[in-house]
Amino acid sequence: MTGSQPAIPPARPVIGEDEIEAAVRVLRSGMVVQGPEVAAFEREFSELVEGRHCVAVNSGTSALQLSLLALDFKPGDEVIVPSFSFAATANAVRLAGGVPVFADIEADTFNLDPDAVAAAITPRTVAIMPVHLYGHPAAMDRLMPLAEAHGLTVVEDAAQAHAAALNGTPVGAFGIAGCFSFYPTKNMHSLEGGMITTGDAEFARKLRLLRNQGMEKQYQNEIVGANMRMTDVAAAIGRVQLGKLGGWTERRRANAAYLDERLTGVAVPPVAPGAKHVYHQYTIRVSGDREAFRAALSERGVGSGSYYPTPIHRLKPYLNEDGTPGPWKLPETERATGEVLSLPIYPTLTTEDLDRIVEAVNAAAVAA
Template sequence: MIPAARPLIGDEERAAVDRVMRSGMLAQGPEVAAFEQEFSALVDGRHCIAVNSGTSALHMSMLAVGIGAGDEVIVPSFSFAATANAVQLAGATAVFADIETDYFSLDPAAVEAAITPRTKAIMPVHLYGHPADLVALEEIAKRHGLLLIEDAAQAHAAAVNGKPVGTWSDAASFSFYPTKNMTSGEGGMVTTASDEVARQMRLLRNQGMEKRYANEIFGFNTRMTDIHAAIGRVQLTKLAGWTAKRQANAAFLSESIEGAITPPIAPWATHVFHQYTIRVVDHDRDRFAEELAARGVGSGVYYPTPIHRLPSFGLDLELPGTELAASQVLSLPIYPTLSDAELETIASAVNEVAKAGS
């Protein structure tokens, strides 16, 4: 079986962990500081604040930019639940807008229609590694006096018109979960150009204190450990090569697959292919996945249930693009260690299943 995902941990990462273990400095320390500085090269030198998960990054960024009770934040429903959970956990209300189904990101027209007097921010998700239309969303945010916050959890090194994601907004959040394009074992990073937002983030992640025992605000313990940061630093050195391999793998699959709609790339976008997500249109998607598995190809559905329909929200909304995507998407293996033979197996399996009329 070719698995849907395959975390990449090598000898360099193991050696980095061993180095930290021998140092005796395990909590947030010099490795975290170095990781933050090195990651800033991906985001044009912006402030980078490391935390213990991508979800913490989203939650802390909400609080750091001043989102709270009475505010509304426009988000897509076609995403992982953490996107909207972070808004709710900050005391605000997630307002769901529809997506366009080419790139699975917020539809600017739907965002415009969702704005109310309580709207405080727009939070697009760069789903699967393809950036949202940040040019249009930035213009809407500026025209209405709104904050722009990026959920870049799946989009390390993606860009719009050559400008990296994570540099368009008041704050952006990245994830280092094991199956992301790079990992720290677990962890997250917030990027911002604002000195004040960066300072608030550092207070929030560390019990509200910058100076030990001088707690300035109510804070959390969402610090990243030096063990995780050491892994992240090694992975960061490999990211460019891995991204190029993902893009090459995607190009091969798009040229070879005939039985499904392959993922398009906007002319203004740098797609980093966290997922290679096809749309199964003429067949039952779940049966299609079962037939792929029978041929030795794993796959995943991200995400089968829109957030607004999860029990935690339970909303009855008309979001046709979202519902269509949730019924059609199927993500195929795309990680950089796929062999040529495995790529050929994946493409052949998709074409066979489609031809068989599954």
């Protein structure tokens, strides 16, 4: 806190009376697991991804894992992923029986570099999983032709990118599957939950089997599946939030434009041509001592976050037996982990909040 002003947190979930009323309505109905609210949520979310089939699940990680399980990996099958992401990206590959292969990112968008992906393809590669990090779409205009040329499947990690688009095509409408998260700090949430989008009806049916113990009809199990269903309470909250997503997205984009115009001494997030950035995170680059910079913001009552301070390939589960990282050459990934800092950008920020953020960042940049 600075003076009498409360600190501005790095993220602030929105849970209003509409969400509370929706949850109570479902609880009173007695239909609480994968019922009419889930079906309605799937139909309504489909409008965000050009009418694709939608399969609701209990988390964004489950969305990734089920999408990859549906590909039926064979031992040694490789999936190219960024190391600059949350661990769930690579964890889902491992949990589905695949081998994550790490490729470097672009310096500007923080997303997979198509040239690095091309260099990482081997005879064992079966899929590419780009992450639309921070709400900026990955270079799908280059990744999709690359995947097609090599006969590879594309699964999009769109956990942070609800309503983002590239050249008019929404994320989640490029690959065989798009995977969204509804964690409380995302651009919209359902308290917890996820959604898989696909243009393939048979793939969608397989996903529905996998999320529900391998059965479409009770006790008629067709395949080995899991319990990754979404509750109707979560779906009802998600439907309310989906109705607000458009306005919240424009507010995030307006907040980003406000910061872009006023911040000095730091590198503000660029936007690639044709990209609609939805700013799940507003991520700057800080030269010098990032942690000191972050502490300076905190002293002025402005929260921030480093996403991600350790790349996945340096996390314990992905190290060699002797504790060393694998043979990955990821210079842009390594640079980003030491420089990125995400500022508050959520839609409930006031102009006064934004001005405090600008003042704190610019003062910290001068002092750095």
